[in-house]
């Protein structure tokens with residue numbers, strides 16, 4: 205583990221614009237002039253934010269015309285999340301490695317970010333701002349593994365294909381740690397908001413999260429539903445069975461947390477997601493290009 209920590213500490217930091225975005229207060233009341241000024245220095249990032257704000261996902265009838273406009277109608281926290289998400293997407297979008305399909309990875313991630321937001325709205329949870337960002341980067345630890353622990357990562361992928369186990373179990377077996385723990389360590393180093401880090405750390409086990417249970421549970425569910433809807437990160441991984449999942453202790457936990465969920469409801473959520481993704485398929489991958 206010491207070896208991991210040391211190697212993660214050597215990972216370069218995110219671009220300066222993201223660091224500045226991070227430093228901006230998370231307070232919606234904060235003047236957004238400074239925030240807009242920082243982002244406008246990076247025109248590519250500014251236009252990406254506008255593209256996301258104008259996507260069907262937000263469903264505004266008139267278009268979001270400027271960054272200032274986006275801050276007013278989405279709130280500074282939401283725009284901050286989009287900015288950080290876009291920035292990390294750029295930072296990690298290309299891979300030299302054949303072992304891991306980065307396009308499929310991002311499709312899973314982008315879909316999960318949208319599903320997390322949809323679930324946040326569906327269940328009317330409070331503090332939904334961080335769901336988009338957490339959904340988008342929830343598996344970022346896998347990219348860290350691919351780039352910085354490549355040999356072990358290839359072994360994990362092989363083990364998953366060979367044994368049809370889950371990715372998490374393969375990581376534990378081969379590394380003794382998991383991508384969610386690695387991501388949490390890196391995001392901490394990059395001073396990401398605590399709530400985002402917590403959700404990502406617990407996205408495979410929200411029952412361990414004692415502080416932000418609701419959003420961790422939503423991210424967990426979003427990840428499972430994204431897989432069930434046909435957008436897995438690793439198709440070779442052990443498939444989730446809808447019936448089994450609906451009757452699992454995990455769903456029992458989710459129901460106890462206050463979300464009304466049963467087999468029929470899960471099925472309906474999945475078909476809503478599939479409908480939405482099919483409608484938005486072309487736009488989804490272009491959202492961040």
Ligand SMILES: [Fe+2]
Nearest residue numbers: 342343407408
């Ligand atoms: Fe994951």
Ligand SMILES: [Fe+2]
Nearest residue numbers: 342343427437
């Ligand atoms: Fe995932």
